[in-house]
Amino acid sequence: MQVVNWLPRTELPFAAPSRPELLEPPEALVEAPVAPVPVVETPVVPTVKPAERVKVEVPRPSLASTRTGAKPAAEEAPVVARVAPVPPPRFALQLLRAGRCLLLVELPTGESFQARDPAYLLLKDMLRAAGLPDSPQIIGEPVRWPLLVRGTMDQGPEAARDFVQGFLSVRMEEVPCACLWLIGLPAVRFAGEADSDAFNRELQIEGLGSAWAVPGLELLMEEPQRKAAVWQAMRRLMARWKEPNE
Template identity: 80%
Template structure:
């Protein structure tokens, strides 16, 4: 019958006493009415900004790079910067040349050993044979000391190829002014390169060099001894030029 509590109208005999909390009537539940949407709760006002007095200044912290970051940044910039290519250092050429005179011809000869010729040197004996074949005196006269390059062992003076060429040509030009010649023999690659401004491809050819006149480029004496087959080319070139100094001797 869904009866929760039952209270008798009269006191029942021999019944247990009633509990007072059951006799209290519960207060009715009051439900608060819902407010309409237009009636909203008041919005909380934003807190007022603090007032800065003129005497007070706002301290602004400026971040400073650390020493480590500065060094690392500088290193990155150095690595990023393109490296400047340095010009290659050209070592000075090394050679020794001896100037000789035979009749109206001058001979600038490479010294195979770097030392002046001796009477019994094989290279000097070959040179005497070439002079006899050309119809010139076979006992040439030595003109001055050997031209050795580089001039200085130490120092800051330019001793590169260009300086060597200017020095050799200036030396020959002065000797030719003292005693003119009809043909200048350049014997050996250093003589051909630094006096005639040519290379090995010009061997056995006649060249015209400003300030020096007509020059004849020849292989070195050591090369002629090592490769005897080159002597035939030297003889053929000599026959073409022989008339020039023979006429001068007559």
């Protein structure tokens, strides 16, 4: 029954004496002061408006292009730059035979040699100095390039080289030679696959054998100081075309 203390109204017979402290009224409960809870101020965060989105306008094909079926500019195929074709080289070469040598000579004027041409007279002097007949035999017509004035045939530098080397190969099979003279830059370039740096030097050409690169006759006449180097190179190579019994 949850009874803590019980006191009778009258003294009970034969009961134990009461304890005085139990008869005193209980002390009133004093509530302890409660400390106030500190109030924390919440910082005010300024409201930031979201940045406005930039409107991107997507170009739409016009009604006219849609009807005609034309493609937008972004879908057009890229323009490929065209490489300008290399112009064909221009030269005229004459093949001659002197003793055991074949001579592929640049024609300074593009026309065949005449008996009194200064370039032809210089060539005769060179042959006499080399110990070869000074009246060389002309073999065939001059090789002129380009072959065609019009047409779609390739007439570039590589085609010219193949043609000149093929022409010489056929002639050398008919009558072998001890040394091939290449006189003039076109002869050196398209038969010997070399440049002006090879002047006065001996070249080994696949399929054609030994060759001697010589400056052009007109260049030797315009720059006589080049003749000394030609004579020196000639003396070094002379044993190639000399007859064994000479």
